[in-house]
Amino acid sequence: MTIIAWIIILILALVGAVAFSLALYSGWTTLRVENALPPLGRFVDVDGGRIHYLDQGSGPTLLLIHGLNGQMRHFTHSLLERLKDKYRVILVDRPGSGYSTRPRRAPARIRAQADTIGRFIDALGLDRPLVVGHSLGGAIALSLALDHPAKVNGLALLAPVTHPQPEVPAAFLGLAINSALLRKLIAWTLAIPFSIKYGPTVLGMVFSPQAVPADFATKGGGLLALRPRSFIAASRDLIAASGDLERMPACYGSLKVPVGILFGTHDRMLNIVRHGEAAAKKIPGADFERIEGEGHMLPITSPDRVAKFIGRMAQRVAAAGAKPQPAA
Numbered sequence: 001m002t003i004i005a006w007i008i009i010l011i012l013a014l015v016g017a018v019a020f021s022l023a024l025y026s027g028w029t030t031l032r033v034e035n036a037l038p039p040l041g042r043f044v045d046v047d048g049g050r051i052h053y054l055d056q057g058s059g060p061t062l063l064l065i066h067g068l069n070g071q072m073r074h075f076t077h078s079l080l081e082r083l084k085d086k087y088r089v090i091l092v093d094r095p096g097s098g099y100s101t102r103p104r105r106a107p108a109r110i111r112a113q114a115d116t117i118g119r120f121i122d123a124l125g126l127d128r129p130l131v132v133g134h135s136l137g138g139a140i141a142l143s144l145a146l147d148h149p150a151k152v153n154g155l156a157l158l159a160p161v162t163h164p165q166p167e168v169p170a171a172f173l174g175l176a177i178n179s180a181l182l183r184k185l186i187a188w189t190l191a192i193p194f195s196i197k198y199g200p201t202v203l204g205m206v207f208s209p210q211a212v213p214a215d216f217a218t219k220g221g222g223l224l225a226l227r228p229r230s231f232i233a234a235s236r237d238l239i240a241a242s243g244d245l246e247r248m249p250a251c252y253g254s255l256k257v258p259v260g261i262l263f264g265t266h267d268r269m270l271n272i273v274r275h276g277e278a279a280a281k282k283i284p285g286a287d288f289e290r291i292e293g294e295g296h297m298l299p300i301t302s303p304d305r306v307a308k309f310i311g312r313m314a315q316r317v318a319a320a321g322a323k324p325q326p327a328a
Helices: 003-036 110-124 136-147 170-175 180-187 191-207 222-226 228-254 272-282 303-319
Strands: 042-046 049-057 061-065 088-092 130-134 154-158 259-264 287-291
Touching: 003 191, 003 222, 003 228, 042 110, 049 110, 061 110, 061 136, 088 110, 110 136, 110 228, 130 136, 130 303, 136 154, 136 228, 154 303, 170 191, 170 228, 180 228, 191 222, 191 228, 222 228, 228 272, 259 272, 259 303, 272 287, 287 303
Parallel strands: 061 088, 061 130, 130 154, 154 259, 259 287
Antiparallel strands: 042 049, 049 088
8 A cells, every 4th residue: 555545544543533532522421411410300202202391380381492402491490480389381392402302304394393392282281371482482382373273372482583584693603504414423523522612602692691690501401402412403403494484474464362572672692673573563462572681591581571471471361261271
């Protein structure tokens, strides 16, 4: 063999060794994270996957859906304690997120996730809950109400995605990977080292202008985003979202249930005019509220205001003739 051939073989061997080491490190980190932050709730089989959910409290039912690259601990951090004395609160990890699984070939589109949430509602025997959706969870809540109106009594949307997003927010640029193979390769090699190095900067963008809580990594579940499976699911969600968002706004006028939208005026992730005001104008009778000076992570940074907003929406649902869901 020539010297050049030996050099190429050596380089490939070194690259393979580095990749193997990074994959081992990713697996080890995943085990440590999951040992530190185990599942909080129970599991139910839906659509060939397992949905992880937490069911607490009693009263009219609330179903809370988290946003991109999140999980139910975004709600248990501060909001759950403010709701469970008055409501039966069900928190769900979206398909592929948190501890919920998604079959490998299952689509990640907004409508597909809404269909799964609809079947989750059936699996638990819920009677038309008030659905609370944050960020991407807001888009899924809207899709659920559009495609399965008999399963929903109202929507309380927190900084929701409601329209096509021409540009990917800077905090999520690393997730904008179209190739499934490249996505998996990055997830198991570079994602964790890069997340550890740049995580504080990215979280600063997500929470801005508020500070990232010191306990977000643990109490808010932030560490769960380090896992390769979380990176893959979030990337798939981001890439798949645009298709359904193109058609959804034209359908908002058909919504029949009470809808409320809460937005921070200084949200750096989603534009309040594009995703808040524009949606409120298209949805019949929609309530639209602003929180001055607040950013995107409202369930964590402004839980009292969010709880009051959800309470007002629950009152609207009750006034519209909703039937309370009995306690579990």
